[in-house]
Amino acid sequence: NAGVTQTPKFQVLKTGQSMTLQCAQDMNHEYMSWYRQDPGMGLRLIHYSVGAGITDQGEVPNGYNVSRSTTEDFPLRLLSAAPSQTSVYFCASKTKAGGGYEQYFGPGTRLTVT
Amino acid sequence: DAKTTQPTSMDCAEGRAANLPCNHSTISGNEYVYWYRQIHSQGPQYIIHGLKNNETNEMASLIITEDRKSSTLILPHATLRDTAVYYCIPGDYKLSFGAGTTVTVRA
Numbered sequence: 001n002a003g004v005t006q007t008p009k010f011q012v013l014k015t016g017q018s019m020t021l022q023c024a025q026d027m028n029h030e031y032m033s034w035y036r037q038d039p040g041m042g043l044r045l046i047h048y049s050v051g052a053g054i055t056d057q058g059e060v061p062n063g064y065n066v067s068r069s070t071t072e073d074f075p076l077r078l079l080s081a082a083p084s085q086t087s088v089y090f091c092a093s094k095t096k097a098g099g100g101y102e103q104y105f106g107p108g109t110r111l112t113v114t
Numbered sequence: 115d116a117k118t119t120q121p122t123s124m125d126c127a128e129g130r131a132a133n134l135p136c137n138h139s140t141i142s143g144n145e146y147v148y149w150y151r152q153i154h155s156q157g158p159q160y161i162i163h164g165l166k167n168n169e170t171n172e173m174a175s176l177i178i179t180e181d182r183k184s185s186t187l188i189l190p191h192a193t194l195r196d197t198a199v200y201y202c203i204p205g206d207y208k209l210s211f212g213a214g215t216t217v218t219v220r221a
Contacts, residue, residue, distance in 0.1 A: 041213065
């Protein structure tokens with residue numbers, strides 16, 4: 001199992017550009033989510049999905065779109081990049097375990113917007 | 115969502131037990147207590163979770179008070195590789211990560 005994979009690892013964008021961060025998991029998990037982590041801070045939930053075709057907003061959804069056409073993939077789209085979106089982005093998938101959930105994270109994408 | 119209070123940082127000697135406290139006095143009855151850690155800049159790693167019983171796995175033990183208002187994560191024999199930020203997160207479906215406790219294990 002590759003687990004949760006993310007591409008690219010690093011990205012630099014200019015203000016106003018758009019791009020898609022890719023996330024894939026091979027564990028057949030229904031639940032996937034995107035977080036951002038600013039320097040010295042905890043993770044904040046951007047969007048999540050409870051299954052193919054179903055997405056919902058987290059704490060900080062503005063400026064981001066998601067879709068979930070397959071169980072495996074959950075891309076995050078930045079519509080018009082802004083310097084405030086400079087952050088590390090983590091994708092995660094989750095499975096039920098022991099009455100609760102175990103969440104597995106990808107290695108992250110480090111995004112800089114100039 | 116329940117609010118948590120964790121120490122900002124703590125040191126631990128290599129080979130000794132590390133006891134990480136967490137206060138979650140507003141936890142609701144159906145929320146589990148999750149612990150994750152983040153080593154350097156990597157993605158967070160799941161450690162353990164529990165509802166009201168104490169739990170143990172190969173990584174750690176979790177002690178939850180009877181009133182569920184606080185918990186303690188125990189790393190039984192800390193190693194240098196356990197140096198990380200540890201997050202205590204009450205929740206169920208959606209988890210919110212706070213600032214956590216920066217644990218430094220010293221040789």
